[in-house]
Amino acid sequence: MKTADSETRTTLRQDLAVNWRGVKHIVKLDRWLWLWVAAFSAVTAAAPFVPVYFSARLLGELLGNQNRERLLLFGCLLVSLTFLVSILKDALWEAADLHFQALNFAQRREVDQAVLTADYEQLENPQLHLKKQLLDDSYSFNGGGLFQLAYQVGVALRCLFLLLYSVFFLLPIFQASPAGAAAAHPLIASPLLPALFLLALVGVSAYTVFADLRYNRGQYSQFSTCMWSNRFGNYYLNQLAGDYQVGKDIRLFGEQPLIQSAIDQMAQTLGRAMTNLSSLQGWCFGSIDTLTALLTGAVYLLAGARALAGLLPVDALVQTAAGIGQFCFAVSLGFGTLVYMRLNTQYLRPYFDFIDFPQSMYKGTIPVEKRDDGEYEIAFEHVSFRYPGSDQWAIKDLSLRLKVGKKLAVVGRNGSGKTTFIKLLCRLYDPTEGRILLNGIDIQKYDYREYLSLFSVVFQDFKLFSFPCAQNVAASVRWDKKAVRRCLEDAGMGDWLDRVPLGIETPLYKNFDDSGVEISGGEAQKIAIARALYKDAPFIVLDEPTAALDPLSEAEIYRRFDALTSEKTAVYISHRLSSCRFCQDIAVFDRGQLVERGPHRELLAKGGQYARLWEAQAQYYRDGPEGDSPPSKPDF
Ligand SMILES: Nc1ncnc2c1ncn2[C@@H]1O[C@H](COP(=O)(O)OP(=O)(O)OP(=O)(O)O)[C@@H](O)[C@H]1O
Numbered sequence: 001m002k003t004a005d006s007e008t009r010t011t012l013r014q015d016l017a018v019n020w021r022g023v024k025h026i027v028k029l030d031r032w033l034w035l036w037v038a039a040f041s042a043v044t045a046a047a048p049f050v051p052v053y054f055s056a057r058l059l060g061e062l063l064g065n066q067n068r069e070r071l072l073l074f075g076c077l078l079v080s081l082t083f084l085v086s087i088l089k090d091a092l093w094e095a096a097d098l099h100f101q102a103l104n105f106a107q108r109r110e111v112d113q114a115v116l117t118a119d120y121e122q123l124e125n126p127q128l129h130l131k132k133q134l135l136d137d138s139y140s141f142n143g144g145g146l147f148q149l150a151y152q153v154g155v156a157l158r159c160l161f162l163l164l165y166s167v168f169f170l171l172p173i174f175q176a177s178p179a180g181a182a183a184a185h186p187l188i189a190s191p192l193l194p195a196l197f198l199l200a201l202v203g204v205s206a207y208t209v210f211a212d213l214r215y216n217r218g219q220y221s222q223f224s225t226c227m228w229s230n231r232f233g234n235y236y237l238n239q240l241a242g243d244y245q246v247g248k249d250i251r252l253f254g255e256q257p258l259i260q261s262a263i264d265q266m267a268q269t270l271g272r273a274m275t276n277l278s279s280l281q282g283w284c285f286g287s288i289d290t291l292t293a294l295l296t297g298a299v300y301l302l303a304g305a306r307a308l309a310g311l312l313p314v315d316a317l318v319q320t321a322a323g324i325g326q327f328c329f330a331v332s333l334g335f336g337t338l339v340y341m342r343l344n345t346q347y348l349r350p351y352f353d354f355i356d357f358p359q360s361m362y363k364g365t366i367p368v369e370k371r372d373d374g375e376y377e378i379a380f381e382h383v384s385f386r387y388p389g390s391d392q393w394a395i396k397d398l399s400l401r402l403k404v405g406k407k408l409a410v411v412g413r414n415g416s417g418k419t420t421f422i423k424l425l426c427r428l429y430d431p432t433e434g435r436i437l438l439n440g441i442d443i444q445k446y447d448y449r450e451y452l453s454l455f456s457v458v459f460q461d462f463k464l465f466s467f468p469c470a471q472n473v474a475a476s477v478r479w480d481k482k483a484v485r486r487c488l489e490d491a492g493m494g495d496w497l498d499r500v501p502l503g504i505e506t507p508l509y510k511n512f513d514d515s516g517v518e519i520s521g522g523e524a525q526k527i528a529i530a531r532a533l534y535k536d537a538p539f540i541v542l543d544e545p546t547a548a549l550d551p552l553s554e555a556e557i558y559r560r561f562d563a564l565t566s567e568k569t570a571v572y573i574s575h576r577l578s579s580c581r582f583c584q585d586i587a588v589f590d591r592g593q594l595v596e597r598g599p600h601r602e603l604l605a606k607g608g609q610y611a612r613l614w615e616a617q618a619q620y621y622r623d624g625p626e627g628d629s630p631p632s633k634p635d636f
Contacts, residue, residue: 010345010349012342014345015342015345018345018348018349018352019149019341019342019344019345019348021348021352022145022146022149022348023149023153025146025352026103026146026149026150029103029106029107029110029146030099030102030103030106032099033096033099033100033102033103033150034153036092036095036096036099037096037099037150037153037154037157038157039092039096040089040092040093040095040096040154041154041155041157041158041160041161042157042161043085043088043089043092044089044092044093044158044161045158045159045160045161045162045164045165046085046161046165047085047086047089048322048326049165049166049169049322049326050081050082050085051078051082052169052318052319052322053169053319054074054077054078054081054082055078055318056315056316056318056319057074057315058071058074058075058078059314059315059318060313060314060315060316061074063314063315096154100147100150100151103146103147103150104139104147106146107145107146107147107351108139110351110354110355111132111135111351111354111355114354114355114357115128115132115354117359118357118359119359119360119361120361120423120428120429121388121428121429122357124387124388124389125388128357131350131353131354132354133230133234134347134350135347135350135351135354136230137223137226137230138223138347144344144346144347144348145344145347145348145351146348146351148340148344148347149341149344149348152337152340152341152344153341155333155334155337156334156337156338156341158330158333159330159331159333159334159337160334162326162327162329162330162333163327163330163331163334165326166322166323166324166326166327166330167323167327168323169319169320169322169323169326170320170323170324170327172312172313172316172319172320173194173302173303173306173312173316173320173323185305185309185311188302188305188306188309188311189306189309189311193302194302197295197298197299197302200295200298201295201327201328201331204288204291204292204295204328204331204332205331205332205335207287207288207291208288208292208331208332208335208336209335209338209339211284211285211287211288212284212288212335212336212339212340213339213343214280214284215280215281215284215285216339216340216343217343218276218277218280218284219277219280219343220343220346222273222274222276222277223273225269225273226269226270226273229265229266229269229270230266230270232262232265232266233263233266233270236259236262236263236266237263240259288332288336292328292329292332295328296324296325296328299324300321300324303317303320303321303324304317360430361427361430361448362448362449363444363448364443364444364445364446364447364448364451365445365447366441366445366446366447367446367447367450368438368446368447368450368451368453368454369439375404375439376404376438376439376454376538376539376569377401377402377403377404377438377439377440378401378402378425378436378437378438378539378569379399379400379401379402379436379437379440380398380399380400380401380424380425380434380436381399381434381435381436381437382397382398382399382433382434382435383395383397383398383399383424383431383433383434383435383436384396384397384398384431384432384433384434384592385420385424385429385431385432385433386432387420387429393592394417394420394592395417395420395421395424395431395592395593396591396592396593397434397593398417398421398434398592398593398594399434399594400587400594400597402425402539402569402571403569403585404569405567405568405569406569406570406584406585407562407565407570407572407582407583407584407585408569408570408571408572408583408585408586408587409572409573409574409580409583409585409586409587410422410571410572410573410586410587410589411573411574411575411577411580411586411587411588411589411610411613412588412589412590412609412613413590413613416589416590416591416592417589417591417592417593418543418573418589419459419460419543419573420592421589422457422459422541422543422571422573424436425455425539425541425571426452426455426457426541427443427444427448427451427452430444438451438454453537454537454538454539455537455539455540455541456531456532456533456535456536456537456539456540456541457532457540457541457542457543458525458528458529458531458532458541458542458543458545459543460543460544460547460573462524462525462528464508464509464519464524464527464528465508466507466508466509466511466512466513466516467507467508468502468504468505468506468507468508469484469488469500469504469505469506469507469508469527470484470504470505472508472527472531473487473488473504473527473530473531473534474531474534475531475534475535479504481504483534484504484530484534485497485503485504487530487531487533487534488504488526488527488530490530490533490564491526491527491529491530491533491557492526492529492549492553492556492557493523493526493527493530496519496523496526500517501515502515508527522549522550522553525545525546525547525549526549526553528545529542529545529557533564537568538568538569539568539569539570539571540565540568540569540570540571541570541571541572542570542571542572542573543573544573544574544575545557545572545574546558546574546576546579547574547575554579558579558582562582570583576617577610577613577614577617578617580600581600584599585597585598585599586598586599586600586603586610588603588608588609588610588613590609595608595609596608596609596610
């Protein structure tokens with residue numbers, strides 16, 4: 001992925017292409033939006049002209065013939081049409097705004113969806129988080145991306161309509177003056193003056209583009225400065241400061257000043273960026289406004305002088321004055337909009353990068369054969385793996401076969417590669433070298449979703465969500481009541497279910513619901529086990545599944561483990577070697593390699609790594625007088 005900075009150097013052609021893609025993409029997300037935007041723009045642009053047009057006619061009639069019927073007609077049209085346009089404008093804005101909000105939601109949803117379905121490996125890629133932060137910040141900073149494009153196209157359309165209407169209003173000033181009056185005032189009547197006005201307009205427009213560009217570049221650079229601060233800010237403010245789970249560590253270790261200083265630092269960076277931006281804004285927009293005001297004033301002067309000299313009727317003067325104002329406004333706004341649209345590609349591009357994000361895991365197409373007999377065999381063939389960005393092998397030349405319907409325990413010291421082995425098995429990562437086969441076929445060739453459906457996993461760092469308990473167990477908004485209850489009971493949560501008032505519908509945690517319950521670490525682990533049982537997949541993988549369980553609950557899980565996993569192929573990781581004994585097969589990992597494999601007694605008799613691990617732990621359980629000092633430095 002490119003960095004946010006490299007996004008700025010693009011050609012006009014590329015920027016046009018991205019904007020055009022954005023326009024088409026908006027049609028895909030909401031095909032009616034452009035219709036509402038066009039209607040709103042046309043009516044909004046007409047709003048300032050309607051009262052001026054009829055006021056001018058009214059004034060002309062008052063100063064001229066004073067025909068009562070015409071006066072009445074113009075008066076009625078002035079009031080009714082001004083009222084109608086104003087109502088129509090508001091109604092159209094309400095309708096367009098609904099579509100804008102829906103678009104805003106749709107673009108955020110697409111980005112969230114892309115993050116949720118990105119290859120797991122990409123979640124470790126800091127560039128992905130940086131781009132996500134860029135998009136999140138751009139939404140709050142200026143609604144960047146598709147939303148900003150839709151808005152700016154709306155403004156551009158409004159400018160086009162304004163120009164159209166104001167050219168019509170300005171026609172009188174370009175009309176040739178009556179010959180006699182022109183001869184009496186050759187300077188004021190000179191056709192050179194409107195030409196000069198046009199020339200000055202071109203100059204002011206060019207300056208508008210320059211100043212807008214300057215402001216937008218400055219805005220983007222301040223914005224980039226803030227991005228890291230925002231990311232840290234989000235982490236400290238949203239994920240740490242308010243998190244119930246983290247709260248105890250913060251309090252007990254007195255970490256408030258540490259966190260507060262990070263928050264203060266972020267606030268200072270943001271404050272500096274905002275000050276810089278405000279002064280740049282004042283300078284850029286102040287100078288544009290001054291030049292536009294000078295130009296408008298000069299043209300008013302010309303129109304006034306022509307009116308005084310009898311070269312321009314009073315009603316035409318009123319009309320021209322309004323035309324001048326709107327024309328200058330449209331030119332300045334229009335160029336500003338084009339600049340914004342170009343700079344908005346800095347947010348559009350990462351947005352499209354996100355939704356086009358390559359998903360290499362999803363390339364396989366072969367459906368996984370659905371077997372009632374559960375005869376799925378997995379084979380690792382010379383598999384080696386390095387985590388992205390790491391030069392260390394987490395797994396090195398691993399060859400291993402999972403025997404169908406058998407229980408395999410995986411043991412080894414911290415960092416020996418046990419969890420990595422599971423991640424490769426479940427295809428959260430692909431091997432760097434070697435291959436993994438399911439029933440003789442490389443797992444990369446299978447449809448990814450179908451392959452994932454073969455595994456029920458409880459990771460040691462499993463996560464439950466602030467949803468009702470049943471939704472957590474079923475991992476879905478719909479659930480089978482009986483099955484949820486049975487799985488929870490099998491995982492040892494029967495008592496808990498009887499205690500909580502809402503049963504399986506009890507919300508977990510109190511984040512969103514007063515009736516939510518806080519659960520202990522062991523209870524959470526049991527719910528995670530119930531979730532794995534509910535999935536009822538042919539492979540069940542438990543990574544430290546009982547680490548948080550009390551001895552009775554642990555004993556109960558082991559007692560029922562065979563029944564719970566019945567015909568399934570089970571992989572079981574644990575540091576409590578006593579709990580691995582019920583597996584027929586034990587694999588011992590060391591520094592990413594499989595160093596021993598066999599049943600408990602055989603491995604003990606071998607006197608190798610397994611025996612050493614076993615011995616280190618067994619010392620704790622040997623009888624000794626109470627208060628004995630612990631055995632010297634167990635390293636497992
Ligand atoms: N996301 C990651 N990025 C880089 N290296 C990693 C990552 N996860 C693990 N590692 C490294 O890979 C090696 C194997 O880690 P792994 O988590 O598989 O060990 P483990 O045997 O499960 O350890 P434990 O018993 O502590 O859970 C370790 O050296 C670890 O530092």
